Amino acid sequence: MEPRIIRSSGMLPALALFFLTSHIPTIDSKMFTVKDTATSKLCILVDIDFTIDLAAVRGVKEIGVASYTSEDKNITVEGNCGEIASIMTLNFKNGANWVLKFTQSKGEAFLTKLIQFIPRKVFGEKVPSKQYQLLQDPKVTNLFNSSSSYECQEPDIAQYEPVTVTTENTNFTVTANISYIKAQAFNVKNNNFSRVIHCPSSLPSTSAGTTETTTALETTTTVPETTTEQETTTQQETTTTEQETTTQQETTTITEQGTTTEAGGTTTEEKPTTEKTSPMTEKTTLSPSSTTASPMPHVKLYTVESGEIVCIALEAAFTLDIKYPLKGQSGKEKTAKFFIPDDATANGNCSLSSTSQVLNISFYEDWNLYFIFAKSKQLNSMTLASKSERSNHAEYRISEIGIIAYADDQRFPGSSFAPGSELKYISKDSDLPHVKDNQGYYKCGNPLDIKITPAATLVSQELEVKAFNNDTKADFEGSAAVCSADSSSSRRRTLIIVGCVIAGIVLLCFIIFVVMRIMKRQRDYPFQTLQ
Numbered sequence: 001m002e003p004r005i006i007r008s009s010g011m012l013p014a015l016a017l018f019f020l021t022s023h024i025p026t027i028d029s030k031m032f033t034v035k036d037t038a039t040s041k042l043c044i045l046v047d048i049d050f051t052i053d054l055a056a057v058r059g060v061k062e063i064g065v066a067s068y069t070s071e072d073k074n075i076t077v078e079g080n081c082g083e084i085a086s087i088m089t090l091n092f093k094n095g096a097n098w099v100l101k102f103t104q105s106k107g108e109a110f111l112t113k114l115i116q117f118i119p120r121k122v123f124g125e126k127v128p129s130k131q132y133q134l135l136q137d138p139k140v141t142n143l144f145n146s147s148s149s150y151e152c153q154e155p156d157i158a159q160y161e162p163v164t165v166t167t168e169n170t171n172f173t174v175t176a177n178i179s180y181i182k183a184q185a186f187n188v189k190n191n192n193f194s195r196v197i198h199c200p201s202s203l204p205s206t207s208a209g210t211t212e213t214t215t216a217l218e219t220t221t222t223v224p225e226t227t228t229e230q231e232t233t234t235q236q237e238t239t240t241t242e243q244e245t246t247t248q249q250e251t252t253t254i255t256e257q258g259t260t261t262e263a264g265g266t267t268t269e270e271k272p273t274t275e276k277t278s279p280m281t282e283k284t285t286l287s288p289s290s291t292t293a294s295p296m297p298h299v300k301l302y303t304v305e306s307g308e309i310v311c312i313a314l315e316a317a318f319t320l321d322i323k324y325p326l327k328g329q330s331g332k333e334k335t336a337k338f339f340i341p342d343d344a345t346a347n348g349n350c351s352l353s354s355t356s357q358v359l360n361i362s363f364y365e366d367w368n369l370y371f372i373f374a375k376s377k378q379l380n381s382m383t384l385a386s387k388s389e390r391s392n393h394a395e396y397r398i399s400e401i402g403i404i405a406y407a408d409d410q411r412f413p414g415s416s417f418a419p420g421s422e423l424k425y426i427s428k429d430s431d432l433p434h435v436k437d438n439q440g441y442y443k444c445g446n447p448l449d450i451k452i453t454p455a456a457t458l459v460s461q462e463l464e465v466k467a468f469n470n471d472t473k474a475d476f477e478g479s480a481a482v483c484s485a486d487s488s489s490s491r492r493r494t495l496i497i498v499g500c501v502i503a504g505i506v507l508l509c510f511i512i513f514v515v516m517r518i519m520k521r522q523r524d525y526p527f528q529t530l531q
């Protein structure tokens with residue numbers, strides 16, 4: 001039997017092409033860009049389709065709603081680009097701002113999102129508050145390779161968390177739905193996207209203190225033939241488990257002193273010294289060969305500038321205490337102590353948003369300690385105000401302190417952390433005292449322990465800090481908001497001085513009394529001494 005030969009007509013390919021194209025989902029996105037003012041070239045590219053829903057809730061009743069989409073008219077774009085952080089701000093009607101903050105570390109890029117608004121402008125007279133509200137997406141999206149663009153068509157729905165504390169018994173909710181995004185904020189060339197890295201079918205986002213393993217597919221497309229190359233990049237992060245323990249603790253002090261040059265810096269590292277503290281408070285120093293005394297951290301000034309204006313100035317000596325679990329020893333942990341080295345560098349942003357600024361201190365090549373300052377009228381946590389606050393600007397406070405570190409066997413010996421895993425310790429309200437609204441800066445000369453998380457503590461010495469500064473001076477002048485430790489020391493010194501003065505007066509009176517008695521006795525009995 002001869003085989004049948006079936007000849008296809010020209011209609012079949014056409015029908016197949018129609019079927020395929022009719023089932024390809026359409027993307028209704030909009031392109032937003034930021035241009036580098038120095039080079040006049042595009043430095044941030046974001047092609048995005050989103051919807052943001054805001055609601056004001058009083059009790060259980062929703063008293064106001066607002067919505068913004070990528071298709072809204074009159075959206076204006078602001079931003080700036082940097083080597084470590086780049087920011088794009090989308091300004092909507094009624095004064096709401098959506099901030100997309102891109103950061104990069106160790107060749108990877110990350111995206112954080114926050115929104116701010118004035119309730120009265122957004123919801124009208126139903127919510128008369130004129131205080132800025134700031135809410136933030138708790139997730140940090142991993143964009144993978146910072147030299148590539150990132151594309152994702154999987155819906156990303158996030159419930160934002162409040163950063164500022166609301167008043168007037170009104171709460172605000174923000175729900176952001178990103179149905180498509182293609183973005184690049186670093187190494188943009190020729191004003192266009194670089195090669196694309198696609199998100200997985202279900203892209204997980206990394207929140208502070210969690211661990212997720214993400215695999216990305218990197219594709220390269222040529223026209224007219226399409227070739228897909230798959231490169232699997234696995235990023236591992238380690239979950240840090242905070243455990244209360246009553247077992248014996250060990251303290252590891254890490255000292256890193258380095259000399260950095262512009263072309264390939266060199267770093268000289270000292271071996272860690274492990275101190276074991278027994279219940280009797282005796283300390284035994286364990287070292288493979290020798291014992292090296294750890295130097296105390298030095299006071300250093302860190303500034304953030306915008307042109308000639310020094311918007312943030314912070315001077316202090318910092319120490320980090322980080323607890324970590326030991327591998328194979330359930331319930332046992334060590335405390336690693338890190339001194340911020342002298343070669344630490346500072347950068348930041350004077351306009352993270354219209355009501356917030358950020359100072360970032362970089363050290364150990366890829367570690368970061370950052371402070372976010374936010375304008376606020378609530379005396380929540382550390383509240384600061386300029387000496388001309390009544391006429392210049394509102395009060396402000398440290399709204400967030402964060403530590404981003406990376407695990408290795410040298411800094412965390414014997415830990416259960418996977419080498420290279422990212423460790424995040426973030427405090428949403430630093431435990432600092434309230435101050436009045438007529439001080440120009442915050443000051444605490446005594447050691448101040450700031451508990452970031454149960455596992456991480458930041459210790460400052462000789463701390464002086466100011467933000468939202470409007471002049472070129474980085475020094476600290478005028479009246480200061482003093483921490484309670486300094487106030488107690490000052491009161492103790494005052495009491496000691498007063499006590500000494502009173503004691504001196506009493507002693508002087510006693511001496512005068514004795515002298516007067518002797519003189520009187522000599523007058524009454526002038527010849528008594530001759531007998």
